[in-house]
Amino acid sequence: MRYLPIGELADKARVRASALRYWEERGLLPGARREGGPEYGPRPQSAGSP
Known part of the structure; x- marks a missing residue:
């Protein structure tokens, strides 16, 4: 799964970016x-997670 810019995710979910924030x-x-702007995607697994 790739990370999506907040505007693209908002469009796909049919909600406003402000609602996501x-x-x-x-x-x-x-x-x-938030390297180049907010992006949403899969959660990183921590070292202690199964």
């Missing part, structure tokens, strides 16, 4: 990568 702030979505 709000849900992230509230803990309803995992945090986004």
Whole structure:
């Protein structure tokens, strides 16, 4: 799975990007990568995860 820019994810989900940011702030979505802007994708596995 590739990471999606927030605008592309918002378009695919048919919601506003601001809604995604709000849900992230509230803990309803995992945090986004922010190297060149927020991108959403698979959660990284931590060393202790199965």
